[in-house]
Amino acid sequence: MPQKSQILLVDDELESCKTLSLLLGQAGYSVEISHSGEQALAAIKKQPFDLIISDLVLPGISGIDILKQVKEDYPDTCVILITGKASTETAVEAMREGALDYITKPFNVERLKIQVAKALEKNRLVLENKYLRQQLHGRYRFDNIIGTSQAMQRVFKRMEKVTGTDSTILILGASGTGKELVARAIHYNSPRKDKPFIAINCGAIPADLLESELFGHVRGAFTSAFSDKAGKFEVAHGGTIFLDEIGNMPQQLQVKLLRVLQEHEFERVGSSQKIQIDIRLISATNVILQEQVKTGQFREDLYYRLNVIPIHLPPLKERRGDIPQLARFFGEKIGKEMNRPQISIGADAINAMEAYDWPGNVREMENIIERTIALTDSPMIKCEDLPSDISKKLPETSMTSTKITREGTDMNQVISDIEREMIQQAMVLGNGVKARAADLLKINRTTLVEKIKRLKIENN
Ligand SMILES: Nc1ncnc2c1ncn2[C@@H]1O[C@H](COP(=O)(O)OP(=O)(O)OP(=O)(O)O)[C@@H](O)[C@H]1O
Ligand SMILES: [Mg+2]
DSSP: OOOOEEEEOOOOOOHHHHHHHHHHHHHTTTEESSHHHHHHHHHHHHHSSSSEEEEEEOOSOOHHHHHHHHHHHOOTTTEEEEGGGHHHHHHHHHHHHOSHHHEEOOOHHHHHHHHHHHHHHHHHHHHHHHHHHHHHHHHHTTSSSOSSHHHHHHHHHHHHHHTOOOOEEEEEEOOSSSSSHHHHHHHTSTTTTTTTTEHHHEESHHHHHHHHHHHOBBBTSTTTTTOOOOHHHHHHHTTTEEEEEEGOOHHHHHHHHHHHHHHHHEEBBTTTOOEEOOEEEEESSSSSHHHHHHHSOOHHHHHHOSSSEEEOOGGGGGGGHHHHHHHHHHHHHHHHHHHTTOOOOOHHHHHHHHHHHOOTHHHHHHHHHHHHHHOOSSEEOOGGGGGGHHHHHOOOOOOOOOOOTTOOOOOOHHHHHHHHHHHHHHHTTTTTTTHHHHHHHHHHHHHHHHHHHHHOOOOO
């Protein structure tokens, strides 16, 4: 059974309050009464109401005051005001302030019932609509970015906070962690979404070309400038510009960028004409910019201008919980792209991927899944289909408890066997690097080297 609508009645005249409350009660609503504006505001704080019917004229806090307060703090509650015949003007003002309707005294019982029912129905539709929109929003917003790990949830929260703003953002993360994906998602969920998103990799363009690439040039500005050309900043006007690998920006361009951020204007190379622009800047780096600030490679003032809102994307090995979902996501996406929608990734393959360190992060994973699907005919990707770095199995262990037999057991031999197995495992896990293997075994490297020699462990 649907819950009864909750109505708060605010009127200082006891008699009319009683009549109205009786009437609404009979009509199936749950009614509470307040005799003053103060009492009403206290009641609203205690419990939510669907509808407030308030007299316009009250001794202290007036009906309009209640209306304003409710609209501000409880926008989901609707308000109907009661006015004497004479004050229709105030009623009009009330509607302007956001009241849903007004009722004139003396009441026409039938009309009043209809008004209340209509107001509640209208409010219900508005709320339902709002709820559906919120759901849609939540579902599609960052739908193509996978991540249930806490680290990624923190990223989503921050993204949600900044999408509606124009704040400058700095995305920090190792190569392949999803920096550009995040930048795009912020743009396409921002009010600038219908304007361009322009990405430039500052590390991929030779320093002497970068200035004209970003800011454009006029004809004759340099030998190969045969005609005027707009730069990316002009093209991005109204939208978002994404400067990747910002740490590679040459010093003299850092000065120019700083000025663009401060004054929203710049000149094309070879021109003195100022061009005004409106852009949102998102930059990204996979190096620690503070270090570059310390060594003087990167301007400190620019660093602070860029780092208004930082977003950290942790390496994949620090959010291993996301690996199974990412693997399935890529399996499905690439399967579809390759016209093999039935492809799936087996549990053993996913286990192996979870154990791997992913130095190239999500990008490496996407590439490996693509390669594996391309090279595998069966509809199920198994562990052994993955590259050997990922699929390699640890040598079977036989380190079960060894019992002394009646003939006696060579303890030194058993210990040597265990040592040998552990060292072999550590060498596999450490990718053949002795220092890593030693770390894993919590012994120092020289001890490990000695043991390898003594136990005649093959070294490959
Ligand atoms: N959380 C994620 N969910 C789904 N796909 C992701 C995720 N993170 C990254 N990707 C995908 O991985 C690839 C690499 O991501 P992206 O290019 O955004 O990384 P990047 O940090 O900019 O890398 P680089 O430093 O190499 O430029 C892209 O194809 C991207 O769509
Ligand atoms: Mg990138």
